[in-house]
Amino acid sequence: MGVATSGIAESPVAILIDDDAAVREALEELLNSVGIDTISFSSGQEVLDAELPDRPGCLVLDVRMPGLSGLDLQHLLATKGILTPIVFLTGHGDIAMSVQAMKAGAVDFLTKPVRDQTFLDAVSTAIANDVARRAASTVSRKNEALYETLTPREREVLRLVVSGAMNKQIASDLGISEITVKLHRSNMMKKMNARSISHLFNVWQSLPADVR
Template identity: 60%
Template structure:
């Protein structure tokens, strides 16, 4: 595997040096042109981010960096799998890593395909430094928000697992706007029993209002909501 490790050891701004490497977002560059990798690394270091470079998508996939915070800068045409192939691969794996395409071989169909698939931007070489840095900042910010949402969803899922099957039924009904008496009729139980289950749901999910419950329900992945007992 060829990773441009010497580029990572060059001096970074003082503000970046004060942050631990684990906290720094990684800007992962995948381009088969060594001169492009070097120029991009210099620019990225100057902006306080940490660059990691690969000459092909295969090298990237063989490394253990894709789960790190940050974003990707991909060339479109490279030996082996293309940048668009990698974007598709990551989507299939459920990895929403923000991607910036930077290529000298772009066209309108490629741009449309990449943007529809969720790319942060599709830029053509040569590109203004500030334009690329703005795209990187947007990509890193998107990743921060995605990771925050993911943490919240995981927390909600862990609390959902504490509910009994009946409590999950009541949760679904309450989130759907059903009244206690309607839930009691639908489930064939008493209204008092509905209130008991509803109280247990609120306690176990650590919620204080129906509004919070509805917001939590909406954050759950669609496939999870579909599996909750109807």
């Protein structure tokens, strides 16, 4: 397994999975030349057995390899909750494979030989997607922590507010006075650090589905 590091903890990393050592070395050299670290594996099983770095990045994955195919590995990674974006790079692709890979969430499906810039553009897009996904996940965890500080009644008020209910309707639905609704609403907005109803709605939308 080849590893190249730049010493920057959060620098992007491309995880290369290809059974052809010459291909891996060429891709490592190209990616390292533009400041992207690389980690290489020769099979899908090696990836599953490894502890992947918790850094922004992407996987560059061949389709046909001994043992697990690239499409099989894509599926197994998804079932494990590993959401690192995937760029397929293969010399044995066809339209059906491309469609299957893209439907399963691949960022791109490239066939060898490929222009260096086309490959780098695909990897850059995948890494940017991962950076955005990680940022959204950080916001979601932060907002979920705020949500946990709400009382059960404040959570009820929150759900009704984001559904568009007015104070009078909320009071009727919960069997409490409008003054009490206003108190709970004010406390809820402060705890959620919500500057406005539109901001509160965005915060609500960022929460995990099982919370909402």
